[in-house]
Amino acid sequence: MLRLILTRIFLGCLTLFAVTILIFAATEILPGDVASAILGQGATPETLAAFRIELGLDRSAYVRYFEWLSNALQGDLGVALTNKREVLATITPRLINTLFLAGYAAAIAVPIAIFFGIVTAINEGKWIDRAANIVTLGAISVPEFFIAYILIFVFATKLGWFPSLSTVYSDMGFWQKLHVVALPSITLTMLVTAHMLRMTRASVLAIMSQPYIEMAFLKGLPRNRVILHHALPNAAAPIISVVALNLAYLIVGVVVIEVVFVYPGVGQYMVDGVSKRDLPVIQACALIFGGTFVLLNTVADILSIMVNPLLRHSR
Amino acid sequence: MTNNNSFRNPTLSAKIGMVILSIFIFCAIFAPIIAPFGEAESVGKTWLGPSSKFWLGTDNIGRDMLSRVIFGARMTLGVAAICTCLSFLIGVTMGLLAAVAGKIFDQVLSRFVDLMLSIPILVFALMILSMFGSSLPTLIITIGILDSFRVFRLARAIAVDVVVKEFVEVARLRGEGYWWIMRHEVLPNSLPPMIAELGLRFCFNFLFVASLSFLGIGIQPPFADWGGMVRESGRAISFGIAAPLWPALAIGLTTISVNMIVDWILSINARPSGASAEM
Numbered sequence: 001m002l003r004l005i006l007t008r009i010f011l012g013c014l015t016l017f018a019v020t021i022l023i024f025a026a027t028e029i030l031p032g033d034v035a036s037a038i039l040g041q042g043a044t045p046e047t048l049a050a051f052r053i054e055l056g057l058d059r060s061a062y063v064r065y066f067e068w069l070s071n072a073l074q075g076d077l078g079v080a081l082t083n084k085r086e087v088l089a090t091i092t093p094r095l096i097n098t099l100f101l102a103g104y105a106a107a108i109a110v111p112i113a114i115f116f117g118i119v120t121a122i123n124e125g126k127w128i129d130r131a132a133n134i135v136t137l138g139a140i141s142v143p144e145f146f147i148a149y150i151l152i153f154v155f156a157t158k159l160g161w162f163p164s165l166s167t168v169y170s171d172m173g174f175w176q177k178l179h180v181v182a183l184p185s186i187t188l189t190m191l192v193t194a195h196m197l198r199m200t201r202a203s204v205l206a207i208m209s210q211p212y213i214e215m216a217f218l219k220g221l222p223r224n225r226v227i228l229h230h231a232l233p234n235a236a237a238p239i240i241s242v243v244a245l246n247l248a249y250l251i252v253g254v255v256v257i258e259v260v261f262v263y264p265g266v267g268q269y270m271v272d273g274v275s276k277r278d279l280p281v282i283q284a285c286a287l288i289f290g291g292t293f294v295l296l297n298t299v300a301d302i303l304s305i306m307v308n309p310l311l312r313h314s315r
Numbered sequence: 316m317t318n319n320n321s322f323r324n325p326t327l328s329a330k331i332g333m334v335i336l337s338i339f340i341f342c343a344i345f346a347p348i349i350a351p352f353g354e355a356e357s358v359g360k361t362w363l364g365p366s367s368k369f370w371l372g373t374d375n376i377g378r379d380m381l382s383r384v385i386f387g388a389r390m391t392l393g394v395a396a397i398c399t400c401l402s403f404l405i406g407v408t409m410g411l412l413a414a415v416a417g418k419i420f421d422q423v424l425s426r427f428v429d430l431m432l433s434i435p436i437l438v439f440a441l442m443i444l445s446m447f448g449s450s451l452p453t454l455i456i457t458i459g460i461l462d463s464f465r466v467f468r469l470a471r472a473i474a475v476d477v478v479v480k481e482f483v484e485v486a487r488l489r490g491e492g493y494w495w496i497m498r499h500e501v502l503p504n505s506l507p508p509m510i511a512e513l514g515l516r517f518c519f520n521f522l523f524v525a526s527l528s529f530l531g532i533g534i535q536p537p538f539a540d541w542g543g544m545v546r547e548s549g550r551a552i553s554f555g556i557a558a559p560l561w562p563a564l565a566i567g568l569t570t571i572s573v574n575m576i577v578d579w580i581l582s583i584n585a586r587p588s589g590a591s592a593e594m
Contacts, residue, residue, distance in 0.1 A: 018430050023442065031446040038446075141518070141574055142567035143525050145545055149559050152552050164553040252435040256526055260549070270438070271530050274445035282445055289438040297433075 004305050012298035019290045020072075024065045027283055038081070038277045055279070072287060078280035080273075087284045091266060095288065097168060098258070098265035101181055102250050105188035110243055113193045117200025117239075122227055124205065132197060139194035144253055148187045148260040155183060166261040184261040191253055196246045203238035207231045237304040244300030248293050325579050332575030335568055343388040350382035371561050380558060383539040384565055390540040391528075392569070394455060395521035401459030402516060406466025407509065411497045413467070414474035425471070428464045436461050440527060449532045454524075462520055469512055473505045480504075514577035518570045525566050541566050 031037040035051045043051075056064055071078065077087040120129040139147065156164035162183050172180070207213065208231055216226045255267035262268070266285055273281030325333065342349060365372045371380035413421040431439075440457055447453045477483065483500050491499075527533030528542030536543065541562035548558040 015430070015433050019433055022430065022434060026439070026442050027446055030443070034446070037448075137574065138571065141570040143522050143529070143542075143563060143570075145526075145529055145549075146560075146563035146567050149545070149549065149552050149563060153557065153560065157553060248435070252437045255437055255441075256529065259530060270441060271532075274441050274530075274532055277445055282442055286434070286438050286442050290434045293435050294433055 077284040104185040113196035121204035136194035329579035332572035335572040352379040352382040402462035406463035410470025
């Protein structure tokens with residue numbers, strides 16, 4: 001088991017390394033001439049030449065890549081092109097904000113999704129299952145911003161319970177922060193819960209069709225006991241990977257939600273960077289999102305190795 | 316039950332889905348005829364509420380919302396459909412090739428796709444579009460290629476099961492080339508499960524284009540598109556103006572109706588006599 005886990009960690013590091021190459025290639029090699037890609041077609045040859053030197057484009061690509069990578073590893077993410085501020089100094093408080101929002105949403109979504117996922121699987125075909133199916137399908141099918149704007153319309157504009165913009169400051173109290181961030185986190189919760197609930201339900205149902213479950217029923221055990229003692233321990237591994245997969249989904253969903261609510265997080269920073277073609281900002285944000293994605297996937301794999309009853313006793 | 320599951324008799328929800336989708340497609344094709352006003356024409360005061368002249372009110376620069384929603388169907392549905400076709404063209408070709416052309420090719424391609432899928436697709440698209448600019452061709456090619464990685468996985472998984480069948484073996488022994496085997500043996504036998512996937516990928520690309528336009532790097536003005544319209548009128552919702560809800564509702568209705576049709580197609584495929592119960 002230890003060997004499996006170590007292999008997985010090694011693979012995760014390898015993927016992370018490949019992701020850095022991919023980010024660098026997509027932003028600095030693919031566009032051909034980065035300087036004219038950023039400055040646009042109106043730039044004069046003199047400004048282009050000066051900008052190339054500022055970006056260090058006179059050196060070869062792999063030298064720049066390793067310099068960028070080693071700087072990033074030491075915490076130096078470069079300087080934003082537009083306002084000349086350190087990217088790291090700007091991104092750190094924003095990252096904390098994003099993690100706060102994502103953690104807030106996850107804290108509500110995970111228990112609800114797992115509980116109702118199991119309940120709907122047990123009551124397959126009954127009214128609660130059908131109702132959950134319709135609600136979750138609806139939540140998955142509509143775009144994030146539709147849910148967000150409906151929530152704003154009802155709870156911020158009509159009822160006035162929550163603010164429609166989620167502006168947070170560093171000196172804000174914890175409870176006040178919870179109140180201000182309520183709407184974006186409810187939006188995220190709805191999206192993630194819907195995905196997670198459906199996948200949890202599917203993985204519990206997959207376990208319920210196994211021969212040993214049928215055997216337990218044939219022995220005459222009551223339904224609750226079969227589910228709690230026979231099905232759930234084996235459903236734990238798939239449920240854990242479902243949770244991790246959806247947390248990974250959360251970090252992508254956060255981009256659109258942050259823009260809707262003008263929430264000062266990494267997602268909004270990236271969209272800002274994209275609209276201003278601010279290369280170091282885009283690279284840094286992509287690195288954070290890509291890294292989190294790889295990290296969560298790796299953690300999911302490791303956890304499901306650890307809880308798998310078949311792998312628990314090492315030979 | 317078996318009667319309900321034939322192509323002649325769609326389920327009720329599939330019928331509803333088809334009706335809604337047909338209305339949107341009709342709007343997309345005949346937009347200039349149906350729409351009461353022009354696509355980029357300021358016709359009244361800004362932020363008017365719904366009235367008999369402007370059924371859905373007007374937007375931030377006084378354009379008629381209803382006309383914009385009708386014209387928006389063109390861009391939004393059209394771009395998503397082209398992206399999906401492109402992604403299937405690339406994904407299915409490479410997927411079948413990976414299944415037919417031997418282990419090394421398959422391994423190289425599969426590991427490459429694994430790598431490309433290790434960055435969230437939205438972040439990837441943001442990166443590419445920021446450097447290349449979001450002109451319409453760039454947008455379509457970017458989404459098409461990014462989406463083709465997922466199509467590749469499914470196409471390969473299905474084709475790998477087909478490739479080991481006897482009739483493929485016979486074709487190989489006859490000396491047919493990869494391309495011939497792909498087109499005449501593997502493709503027809505992989506199609507049924509792929510059709511449902513086509514609908515799901517369309518939904519995904521459709522939502523993706525809408526999200527990108529909403530973020531301001533998708534379809535660019537002056538073209539009307541539903542995601543961009545939500546972006547333009549979004550802030551007004553704080554003042555109790557429902558304008559951004561209409562295009563957002565159109566997006567939601569489209570994906571829900573495609574999903575309902577896909578559910579029905581899947582239930583046909585799951586028939587005992589059907590070609591495949593894959594997925």
